Amino acid sequence: MITICVSVKIYHLKINNFGDALNNWLWPKLIPNFFDNDENNLFIGIGTVLNAWLPQTPYKIVLGAGAGGKKPFPLINEKFRLYALRGPISARLLNVNTKFGIGDGAILLKSLKYQPVHKEFTFSFMPHVASKRFWNWKEICDELLITYIDPEDKIEKIIESIRKTQYLITSALHGAIVADLFRVPQIHVYSYKKWLNKIKWEDWCLSVKLKYNAVEIGPLYSRDSINEKIYRELDKNKVFPILNPMIGNISKKLINSFYSFGMNYNKEKVLNTFRWIVKNNPSIMSKDEDINNIHEQLQEKLFKFKKDFSITG
Numbered sequence: 001m002i003t004i005c006v007s008v009k010i011y012h013l014k015i016n017n018f019g020d021a022l023n024n025w026l027w028p029k030l031i032p033n034f035f036d037n038d039e040n041n042l043f044i045g046i047g048t049v050l051n052a053w054l055p056q057t058p059y060k061i062v063l064g065a066g067a068g069g070k071k072p073f074p075l076i077n078e079k080f081r082l083y084a085l086r087g088p089i090s091a092r093l094l095n096v097n098t099k100f101g102i103g104d105g106a107i108l109l110k111s112l113k114y115q116p117v118h119k120e121f122t123f124s125f126m127p128h129v130a131s132k133r134f135w136n137w138k139e140i141c142d143e144l145l146i147t148y149i150d151p152e153d154k155i156e157k158i159i160e161s162i163r164k165t166q167y168l169i170t171s172a173l174h175g176a177i178v179a180d181l182f183r184v185p186q187i188h189v190y191s192y193k194k195w196l197n198k199i200k201w202e203d204w205c206l207s208v209k210l211k212y213n214a215v216e217i218g219p220l221y222s223r224d225s226i227n228e229k230i231y232r233e234l235d236k237n238k239v240f241p242i243l244n245p246m247i248g249n250i251s252k253k254l255i256n257s258f259y260s261f262g263m264n265y266n267k268e269k270v271l272n273t274f275r276w277i278v279k280n281n282p283s284i285m286s287k288d289e290d291i292n293n294i295h296e297q298l299q300e301k302l303f304k305f306k307k308d309f310s311i312t313g
Helices: 018-030 088-093 105-112 129-133 137-144 155-163 173-181 198-207 223-236 240-280 288-308
Strands: 003-005 009-011 041-044 048-050 059-067 080-085 121-126 165-170 186-190 310-312
Touching: 009 018, 018 105, 018 155, 018 173, 059 088, 059 105, 059 198, 059 288, 080 288, 088 198, 105 173, 105 288, 121 137, 121 155, 121 240, 137 240, 155 165, 155 173, 165 173, 173 186, 173 198, 173 288, 288 310
Parallel strands: 009 041, 041 059, 048 059, 059 080, 121 165, 165 186
Antiparallel strands: 003 310
């Protein structure tokens, strides 16, 4: 008897970000020799990708992904096979039964059976990937003796760093999700309101029976990011060609005056917020029974998916 797998491609955003990168790393480990590059059937497992950017033509298999971002959200029709969604908010946004809002696909990382590790770090900080282009957050961590976890680092290194920490401070959703499944308490934070997708956080928190109550640590901007912003705005408003000969001097003066006055003040506020977090430790973590229950349900859905898309003959 021979079993043949229907051609299915793993769908993910092509950015170097922990949550998105987990897709090509995790799913082949859970179901070896199953996925290929057939664009006709897309497997959608991890990420806030159920939105207007989702390709319309292919058949879509959803197991753990979430809704959010650009509207309109997709109409769940004959082009979809739903197994699980990240949480109840995703189910509501997609107008489907809340029974599908089981939990995030990354929770299946628990299936890989990691061995216990020694805790090497008291507090670690993992920022949202978008934060990196505005500020060197490692500088903040080094000043406070907090371990810095780069959201663009190798998957294995990020996972090991999270597992070795006692408490994770994070503005990265999948940093929090992975910490929670490895029983690492988290302090949820945000620094740039523009990048705060509150819906996805609340969606996951509801699925694991937690309340999302993030601490605002405040934004920081490097000279380069401010410079880039000024150039971009001038160019967008068609001012750049006119001011081009003197743009260097103007932008330098603006940046230096703004930076000297504002950023030094903001940096101290951010440092004080981190100090408060370390002192008061407002960490949260789901109950063992809840995360285990979600994991079991997702395992069942993964088994069903594999069975549904395998042909035996």
